[in-house]
Amino acid sequence: MSSRQSNLASALHNLDGRSYGNLKQIRGRYTFGPATVFIDRVQADPFASPSKVRVRVDRADAKFPLDLTTERADRIAASDYLLRSGNEVLAKLNQRALILGRPGQEILERTNILIDDTGFEARLLVNLPARGRRILGYQAADILTRDLPEFAERLFLFEHWSDARANQGGNAHAPSPRGLTDHVQLHRDQLELRSHLGEAELIGFVGNGAILPRTSGDSDLPMKSSDAVAFTSPPELEHTIDLSSGRSVSGMGIPRGVTVIVGGGYHGKSTILRALERGVYPHIAGDGREWVISDPTATSIRAEDGRAVTGDDISAFINNLPSGTDTRSFSTTNASGSTSQAASLVEAIEAGAQTLLIDEDTSATNFMIRDERMRALIPAEREPITPFVDRVRPLLTRQGVSTVLVAGGSSAFFEVADHVIALDAYVPSEVTNQAHELVGVTAADLESASPDLDPVAEPVRDTVPGSDSPTFSAAPRVPTAKALRPVSKTKTARAKGSDKIQFGRDFIDLIAVAQLVDTQQASGVAEALEYLAEIFDGRTALTDALTEVEDMLDAQGLDGITGHRDHPGHLTRPRRQEIAAALNRYRGLNLER
Incomplete structure (x- = not known):
């Protein structure tokens, strides 16, 4: 035991049984062989937020492969792998007081594990033990001077990793050289495939063999493959992308434009849309959505009764209100379904969304469509709401914003759709021609209405008199200097x-x-x-x-x-x-x- 380790252990032993506030004395830096422990914050009492502790190993001691831990994207993937492996190490140590944080199915940039030019660092929360409000010093010493250094050595000393040990029991998250390499390479391939979307004029991709259904509505884990229908692309939309790693990925490409997904209830329409929502993030192997890749700006839009709206220009969708309210700078503390959906849409475009993801099940009906009988009964000049069906093509032709829409109860979007995909028991088919025949529209009609996304082209549907040039790009909104500094705010968000x-x-x-x-x-x-x-x-x-x-x-x-x-x-x-x-x-x- 090093002198610094001995000092920390002795200090905790001496604090045994004393008032919990005395634990603040242990803040500082301690060395345990190759691991350095930083006790940054000590909780005020046993019932407060956990203490904050870091443990770090220098690169020279960790000896991780440079080709996997140097580039920014690789560090994100390697950190994600270490986070998942770190939880496995804690489980092996039977240590519940140390909290590393548990990631979901996505590979994302997180603070839990840091990889930088000089080393590897785990940021943990720790519940330091107590009896009532008295320190349990000997137990705390075991956690901080025995288990924490051992955790660091098992996780951060690469030469101790073993593919053979990781394969015992089939544990996918036990740290292993092969596991790390595969994890980083998958992430590289997913990012490369995403970069191909723009080149291929696609806003989404769903790989063949993908398992899209989840185990339940409140779980993000994949349904067992034996219970799920693996995804297979319709031939008309199938793309094969060859990646620089040598991997070749085939699946359904969703082209830029307006795509409508139809089908009976419970046949998988919303499931594919949910997958595209999460396709803005890379996913881990085994998730089932590894090759569901979306435009990174794709944004889900829905109605949200009661939300606040501040200064949005929703005039392209809602105008000429009987009250005379100016909808070019619209504010409310209690938006209706249609107003909230209009606000969310223009806010998404303001934030940079180039793809909108919309499900009619979570939309306001009067925002989405208005059938011919209603148009005949209520003249356009008496209806303040211009439905989305009349704006979806101007959004594309004038703003370059694509839409993927799930529709199960109305054919209104067929005549403005570039592509219509039908799902039958989770099996997709390309039915664009049939859908266009039903409504008397041809692909040539759509093409002539929007050649090369000409910003002045007339849309197929934009039927409101005097509103053939809707404004989707409003004047910039400028928050006040104290917009996020309310007088009553005394704590951080x-x-x-x-x-x-x-x-x-x-x-x-x-x-x-x-x-x-x-x-x-x-x-x-x-x-x-x-x-x-x-x-x-x-x-x-x-x-x-x-x-x-x-x-x-x-x-x-x-x-x-x-x-x-x-x-x-x-x-x-x-x-x-x-x-x-x-x-x-x-x-x-x-x-x-």
Whole structure:
């Protein structure tokens, strides 16, 4: 036992039985052979948030392959692998007091494990033991001076890893050289395939053999392959992409444009849309959606009764209200279904979305369609809502925004669809010609209406008199300098689960933000809001502020968003779309007039 290790153990033994607040004495840095332990924060009492501890091993001691841990994208994948393996190591140690954090099915940038030029670091939370409010010093010493260093050596000393040991019992997350290599290579291949989407004019890809259904509605784990129908692309939409690794991936490519997915109830329409929602993120091997790859800006849009809206230009969808309200800068604390969906759509475009994902089951009917009989009964000039069916092609031709839409109860979108895909018991078929024949539209009609996405081309449907040039790109919204600095706010923003953020005395409801994957990502959004509070000065547009956050994250990583705190807690990087969604749902948001 080294002198520093002995000192920590002795200090904890001497604190045994004393008041819990005395544990603050152990803050500091301790060396245990190749591992260095940093005790950054000690909880105030046994019932407070856990203590924060880091353990680090230098690169020279870790001896990880440089070709797997040097490039930024590789470090994200390797850190993800170490996080999953680290939980397995803790299980082997039978250590429940140490908390590393458990990732979901996605491979994302997180703070739990850090790989940098000088070494490898695990950021853990630890519940230091107590009896009542008295320190259990001997148990704490075992955790911090025995189990934590052993955890670091098992996880970070690459030469101790063994493919043979990892294969015992078929444990996919036990650390092994082959496991790390495969994990990093899969991530590389997924990113490369995503880069091919734009080249091939695709906004989504679903690989043959994918298992899209989940075990249940409240689980993100894949259904057993024996119970699920593996995905097979229709021949007309099949693409094969050869990757530089030598891997060849075949599957259904979803072209840029308007794609409608139809089929009977429970036949897999919403399942494929949910997969495309999560396809903005890479996935681990065995998830079933490894080769479901979407446009990284793709954003799910739905109705959200009761949400707040601040200064949105929704005039392309809602205009000429009987009240005379100006919808070019519309605000409300209690949006209706149609208004909320219109607001979410224009906010998504403002945040950079080039693909919209919409399910009629979660949409406001009067926002989506208006049939011919209703149009005949209620003249267009008396109806304030221009339905999405009349705007979906102008969005494409004038903004370059594609749409993937699930429809089960109406054929209204057939005449504006570039592609129609029918699902029958999870098996897709390309039925565009049949759908167009039903509504008397041909592919030539669509092509002549939008040659090369000509910004002045007339859409097939844009039937509201006097509104043939809808505005989707409104004037930039500029938050006030104190937009995120309410007087009543005394604590930093924090996530309350994956669907809520406490911001001062307010709560931001994110339950409709479908592409947030877990509490750690919601925590990342909360930190981003704090960062935005420093940017807003009454002159910076919301979109420019989002870009500044994104650029900082690219340059400094997630640690940058916390001001490089020694232990930043457990965060997952959010997209700018989810940061914008939280900001837009904050009821205290104020804009410059």
